[in-house]
Amino acid sequence: MKKRLRRALVLVFFIVGGFLVFQVIQGFSENKEAEERIQSIPQVEFVSLAGEKVSLRDFDPAKPMVIVYFHPECDYCKYEAIAGADLQSVPVI
Amino acid sequence: MFGIISAFSIQYLFIEDYLYYQTFGEQITSDQIAKMLQISKKYYWLGYVFVPFIILIRVFFTSIFLYIGIFFTNLKIEFSKLFKVALFADFIFVLSGLAKLIILIFFKEVSTLEDLQFTPLSVMEFLDYSKVDPLFIYPLSLINVFELLYFLVLAWLLVGVIKEVNEERSVNFGKSLKLVTASYGSGLLLWVVFVMFISLNLT
Numbered sequence: 001m002k003k004r005l006r007r008a009l010v011l012v013f014f015i016v017g018g019f020l021v022f023q024v025i026q027g028f029s030e031n032k033e034a035e036e037r038i039q040s041i042p043q044v045e046f047v048s049l050a051g052e053k054v055s056l057r058d059f060d061p062a063k064p065m066v067i068v069y070f071h072p073e074c075d076y077c078k079y080e081a082i083a084g085a086d087l088q089s090v091p092v093i
Numbered sequence: 094m095f096g097i098i099s100a101f102s103i104q105y106l107f108i109e110d111y112l113y114y115q116t117f118g119e120q121i122t123s124d125q126i127a128k129m130l131q132i133s134k135k136y137y138w139l140g141y142v143f144v145p146f147i148i149l150i151r152v153f154f155t156s157i158f159l160y161i162g163i164f165f166t167n168l169k170i171e172f173s174k175l176f177k178v179a180l181f182a183d184f185i186f187v188l189s190g191l192a193k194l195i196i197l198i199f200f201k202e203v204s205t206l207e208d209l210q211f212t213p214l215s216v217m218e219f220l221d222y223s224k225v226d227p228l229f230i231y232p233l234s235l236i237n238v239f240e241l242l243y244f245l246v247l248a249w250l251l252v253g254v255i256k257e258v259n260e261e262r263s264v265n266f267g268k269s270l271k272l273v274t275a276s277y278g279s280g281l282l283l284w285v286v287f288v289m290f291i292s293l294n295l296t
Binding site: 005006009013016017020021023024027028031 | 161164165226228279282283286287289290293294
């Protein structure tokens, strides 16, 4: 009886420990992959304020770029985005 | 009691309002920091209430794993005796708190709240915090001089208890240390992996 209990305890330890170690390794590698993914911006297309299609490919990758994401119906946000861009003397799309 | 005194000393000597502003100033507005300060001042006593419970849980955890370890040998020791051993050995963490206080008073400049969160004489103290993945900060902080001392004191106290209970089967310090490493060490390992698992799932 004591022997069985000992074996069961060792088994539980390895099952629980193994599960946790596996989850930690998996979660850690997923986080690392996600971190690497967000290092570069994906090539996306969006609509400019003038209604034209714009792709990130159209911009010079050597120059810094600021993407301001705002609600187009929010006038305040629109003015703020344009004013911010003017201050930095960057084109507003 | 020493745990509460240590927590109170750090709170009284080092936690100032400006630390909150310097820590969170770039992340949230000053109004939010003021609100945070108000809440922390209102509930700061809760921190002291939890200290005895945290110590009790730690002692209970150690004694449970020692008990399991003893179960694997053919020795017979009551749980209450192992609880006493773990409680006496916990005094090492009082020394750790004291060392932290001394380092904070004489050797460390405190400019943000993060400067207060460190484990004295740990591996983490020799590494650059910004270069270590947050997941590994806790395990690396656990590898410290006081944890090592805790293992040694547990083994030393256990020799005495085993001698007292099993007069015909006394063990030497080396064997006792092996027993502590296998029992409490395994428990600690499981705990560290569990904490890493939780922090991965919460972030």
